[in-house]
Amino acid sequence: MIELEGLTKRYGEKVAVNNLSFTVRPGIITGFLGPNGAGKSTTMRMVLGLDRPTSGDVRIDGKHYDQLKDPLTYIGALLEAKAWHGGRSAYNHLLCLAQSNGIPASRVREVLDTVGLTAVARKKTKGFSLGMGQRLGIAGALLGDPRMLMFDEPVNGLDPEGIHWIRNLMKTLAAQGRTVFVSSHLMSEMALTADHLVVIGQGRLLADTSMAEFIAENSRSYVRIRTPQREQLLDALQGAGIKVAEPGAEALEVDGDIAQAVGELAARHQIVLHELSPQRASLEEAFMQLTAESVEYHAHDGQPPGAAPGQQQPGQPPQQPWGSDWKRG
Numbered sequence: 171m172i173e174l175e176g177l178t179k180r181y182g183e184k185v186a187v188n189n190l191s192f193t194v195r196p197g198i199i200t201g202f203l204g205p206n207g208a209g210k211s212t213t214m215r216m217v218l219g220l221d222r223p224t225s226g227d228v229r230i231d232g233k234h235y236d237q238l239k240d241p242l243t244y245i246g247a248l249l250e251a252k253a254w255h256g257g258r259s260a261y262n263h264l265l266c267l268a269q270s271n272g273i274p275a276s277r278v279r280e281v282l283d284t285v286g287l288t289a290v291a292r293k294k295t296k297g298f299s300l301g302m303g304q305r306l307g308i309a310g311a312l313l314g315d316p317r318m319l320m321f322d323e324p325v326n327g328l329d330p331e332g333i334h335w336i337r338n339l340m341k342t343l344a345a346q347g348r349t350v351f352v353s354s355h356l357m358s359e360m361a362l363t364a365d366h367l368v369v370i371g372q373g374r375l376l377a378d379t380s381m382a383e384f385i386a387e388n389s390r391s392y393v394r395i396r397t398p399q400r401e402q403l404l405d406a407l408q409g410a411g412i413k414v415a416e417p418g419a420e421a422l423e424v425d426g427d428i429a430q431a432v433g434e435l436a437a438r439h440q441i442v443l444h445e446l447s448p449q450r451a452s453l454e455e456a457f458m459q460l461t462a463e464s465v466e467y468h469a470h471d472g473q474p475p476g477a478a479p480g481q482q483q484p485g486q487p488p489q490q491p492w493g494s495d496w497k498r499g
């Protein structure tokens with residue numbers, strides 16, 4: 171287990187991590203989610219003893235990182251891609267790591283094989299692509315066959331095949347009973363990978379919940395309806411005891427997976443429908459609402475210089491602010 175208790179890190183005036191307490195458990199993938207600058211990397215660095223907490227504590231199986239004997243056999247980490255000497259081959263990079271950590275040299279070939287780098291093992295790493303670099307970083311994390319693994323944004327910059335491979339690798343590692351702690355700023359990525367979710371914003375804990383609970387609470391299903399006979403449909407729906415929301419002048423929304431019932435009701439009342447579409451609120455939207463207050467870097471409004479907000483330029487469609495989703499809630 172990785173246990174954080176009241177973990178805080180300040181850089182001068184800046185509080186990067188603010189009184190974080192949570193536990194990362196074995197046998198599952200714990201997703202560590204937060205917008206850019208939320209404090210994920212700083213937290214991970216403190217787990218590894220690379221940054222000293224201003225206050226609070228973080229322990230790995232009850233010990234501080236520097237108290238672990240042969241730490242790579244306890245916890246393996248991918249923090250920064252390409253954190254190695256570019257003049258060395260992938261094999262030599264891993265061999266140095268193995269030799270300085272009491273790990274048998276035979277393990278180097280095994281991990282190169284696991285990450286699919288055997289064919290380029292003797293090539294200098296400075297020519298490696300981002301994806302190859304991530305794979306080499308992961309090979310380093312796996313070298314000590316550790317029970318805990320920590321990956322900071324491992325899918326960043328990877329192609330779909332690489333993303334698929336990392337997801338499956340993390341699932342396999344968790345299924346072997348290992349502790350897998352992975353950060354991301356993308357809810358959609360976490361929804362596909364994580365069993366448990368820890369969400370932070372501006373260094374503070376915003377949620378510590380199972381993925382299943384988060385999905386159940388936040389992925390509301392509803393039906394969107396458009397009709398030229400709005401008042402008649404409102405009466406019919408209310409008469410049938412169906413609550414209606416009116417999010418705008420155009421559309422109506424009713425809660426639940428009841429498109430069929432609404433269609434039949436409209437047909438009975440001879441009401442014309444222009445749209446009857448089942449919808450599901452996205453998890454990304456739920457995440458953005460949860461973190462809206464703590465997003466550090468808002469997009470600007472996207473107005474051309476000199477244009478007043480909402481002002482339409484001649485011959486141009488109306489302007490939509492870019493960052494509006496992020497500011498909602």
Ligand SMILES: Nc1ncnc2c1ncn2[C@@H]1O[C@H](COP(=O)(O)OP(=O)(O)OP(=O)(O)O)[C@@H](O)[C@H]1O
Pocket residue numbers: 181184185186204205206207208209210211212213355
């Ligand atoms: N060495 C440092 N000195 C000063 N400020 C720092 C330092 N390291 C991080 N910070 C600040 O602490 C905050 C948290 O940064 P951190 O890199 O941990 O966030 P993050 O969640 O990993 O973000 P991202 O997803 O963008 O990588 C940011 O505001 C960052 O600018």
